[in-house]
Amino acid sequence: MTIWEMLAVFVAGIGAGTINTIVGSGTLITFPVLLATGLPPVTATVSNALGLIPGSVSGAIGYRAELAGQSRRVLKLAVGALVGGFTGATLLLALPSTAFETIVPILVTLALVLVILQPRISRAVQRRRERDGGPVRADGGPLLFTGLMLASVYGGYFTAAQGIIYLSLMGMLLDDTMQRLNAVKNVLAAVVNSVAALFFLFVADFDWTAVVLIAVGSALGGQIGATIGRRLSPTVLRALIVVVGTVAIVQLLLR
16 A cells, blocks of 8 residues: 555544444445445455454444443343354355345345334334333344344444444334443444454455554544544434434445
8 A cells, every 4th residue: 555545544544433333334434435445346355354343343442331231131132242253254255255145135225214214113012012011122033133143144244334234223112212222332343343343354364554544543533433423412423323314325326
């Protein structure tokens, strides 16, 4: 890489770490930049996955106050994220690079619809629980576990907008604030990125210059994102998710 390309990758890492912590979809910033430097798509994907781990961890640490009291929920959902992330990483090397191009925009669109409708859906779910008198599952039950595991398969494959899918599923099935759910999202993203990257270490080629630049940049961005994101109201956070998700859909369709 030239010095200007290295600077572009580093700045992209900061942007990705910031937006990943607040919403998700940071890969849509780093991935095109890596391709522009001349990296092959698979090398860019695996280098990006490894480089974003410090950003995910940094964002989770920044949201540590919102994680309080959620350890059991996080541990259970992290198991599904780990299995899904490993499966997705395996599929990345086994399937053609265009395999997910059709389904990804559909998944993100559906996730955005769920985010927009989340307050209404949550109220309807709460009314049904009160009517039926059944126990409230703090972990969302089998439906959320399965949904997040499937979302993690996609996350291990490409990662773009996986955070939006996580937030839409948790917002629909968990009775909690958006900020606390966002904290869980950051942990799950860190799990998926880590397991995918560890798998890639043994079977794929990395560009270590890109990895280091994104790692340092995303770690800084994770702290920036946590500082900004924790100050946003639920309405503003939801609106930001919709805006970022819409941009993600457009970019994915134009690829």
